[in-house]
Amino acid sequence: MCIARELGIKKLQAYVDSQLVANQINGTFDTNDKSMQSYLALVHSLVDTFVDFRISQIPRSQNKQVDVLSKLAALTFNHLEKKILVEQIFTKSTEPEATVESVEEEEATWMTDIIEFLRTGSLPEGEKEAMKIRVKAPNYELRGEILYRKSYLGASLRCVGPKEAAMIIDEVHKGSCGLHSGWRTVTERIKRLGYYWPRMYADTAERIRVCQECQLHAPSAERLSIP
Known part of the structure; x- marks a missing residue:
């Protein structure tokens, strides 16, 4: 959603394979866990930036082709060296980000x-x-x-x-x-x-x-x- 917003997209149709996620965002399911309520509030704040937003769950029976493609890709590139980049995240995405002011350059730069x-x-x-x-x-x-x-x-x-x-x-x-x-x-x-x-x-x-x-x-x- 963040990327879509940056691109200036006003109407978005999203598809997920989780029935729980789709129904919590749509309001069909209640969210009792406090941590999940924070994430849901963040999602709703992003949803409000669109003129029209819809999210739907894709049934497992309709998701077989995607599963096959993912397995095929894993087998096709199996000969390549695998590297796993690990980045440790210390703060939750629901917590406010610390803002840092840009440094003022003393003279003209390459920009x-x-x-x-x-x-x-x-x-x-x-x-x-x-x-x-x-x-x-x-x-x-x-x-x-x-x-x-x-x-x-x-x-x-x-x-x-x-x-x-x-x-x-x-x-x-x-x-x-x-x-x-x-x-x-x-x-x-x-x-x-x-x-x-x-x-x-x-x-x-x-x-x-x-x-x-x-x-x-x-x-x-x-x-x-x-x-």
Whole structure:
């Protein structure tokens, strides 16, 4: 529902294989558990953002083709290496999220020209620089005052400047939940958290290179792999 709302969809027909979920949302079944009531309230708050929303349960007899396809996909790619990425979530989705204000950059950043082009259509001086912005701009979108990098396989990533990027790297690498992981792992985690800037890999590697704890304890092969 969140993705549909971000895409501007006003009418949504949802299908689930759980009779309990469908009937609780529709109001046919009562919800007595306090924890489930919190989740149901969150769902209803999302439902209210649509002009028309309907949810239906798919009977098991009508869901056989999907089950067969899922099993077929598992068998077809059985020869590929399987990796399971585990992310520990410490807060429930029903709890209010902590809001963090954007860091104010002291000067123009790589985002400035793109934002100006998306907002007003103005281009920087110089044919070469103007062409770069024209080529890059379709990959971004402006939501209010915040620039996002479009993603066709997932959620859009919020763009950040160098000052905020440095703070994000430090927090993910050695902050309260940091594990002093290698630069590749840190960069991928930053992307999963929803942030983007063009020099992500290079900047992360450079910042981790000066981490004293990593230089003392990281395997030599990992230290040599930094670009």
